[in-house]
Amino acid sequence: MDKRLAIMIIEADETRAATIVDGLREAGDFEIHTVSDSAGLARRIAETRPDVVLIDLADPSRDILEELALASGPTERPVAMFVDRSDAPLTRAAIEAGVSAYVVDGLRGDRIKPILDAAIARFHMFQRMRAELAATRAALEERKIIDRAKAILMKARGIDEEAAYALLRKTAMDQGKRVAEIAQQLVMAAGLLT
Incomplete structure (x- = not known):
């Protein structure tokens, strides 16, 4: 029997978090963990050990991105980030930090599963490339x-x-x-x- 995919959602806004949860529930049977406060995020992720991390930030800052990158372990699991606005330096920093999918203004329930699939596929592709390089x-x-x-x-x-x-x-x-x-x-x- 296959293990259910464990997904951690990091979202401070309850309405936006509910949109993500609803989109995931419609797409499949997942073990979903929602985190509304980024304080102690590294500890929570280490305890929960999710397969995938979905981060929704209305207005990300470089500090938040660095903390999330360290906490979520992008080299250990796929990380998909939803943001409300485009910012070239932050996009570049997110990609360099290992975020598997960086989605601008794309938080809709029907898009979450395809984005999740793309983030997982991209993560596995980069994992293979890292292994081949090593x-x-x-x-x-x-x-x-x-x-x-x-x-x-x-x-x-x-x-x-x-x-x-x-x-x-x-x-x-x-x-x-x-x-x-x-x-x-x-x-x-x-x-x-x-």
């Missing part, structure tokens, strides 16, 4: 370590690059480790000897 950086670092280890072996043993890599690979297989681990150990040992 994996690429890790692979590059491993490649650098392996190249350093090969250079050490080539100098110490007077062998060519292919033979150095073959030696690293054989040692890794013999020890049941990855080539990068053996290379890291060799680089560290060589560092101690110099």
Whole structure:
């Protein structure tokens, strides 16, 4: 059985909060938490651990945006922000903070579910990109370590690059480790000897 999507709504105005709640209830079966006061927001989000955060701000300030960005953990969950007016610097700051959807003058019940879906899709897309970037950086670092280890072996043993890599690979297989681990150990040992 699938877990119900937990959504935290941050909205000080009860009427606007009710519009969001009604729009969500019409769109599906969600676990909805409404917060009207942003004081202690980080603690509330940490306790509730919502899957998605919907923020509705009539007039957002940079301070509120920074607090919400820190509290809502945009890298941990999708965040959709509804605002009443367009402001290029605040839009840019929201996107840079990781807000998945920044919607100007779009708070209507029938639009909430599509916006929520778009925010979730965009969040997952960026999560995949972050994971791919981290994996690429890790692979590059491993490649650098392996190249350093090969250079050490080539100098110490007077062998060519292919033979150095073959030696690293054989040692890794013999020890049941990855080539990068053996290379890291060799680089560290060589560092101690110099």
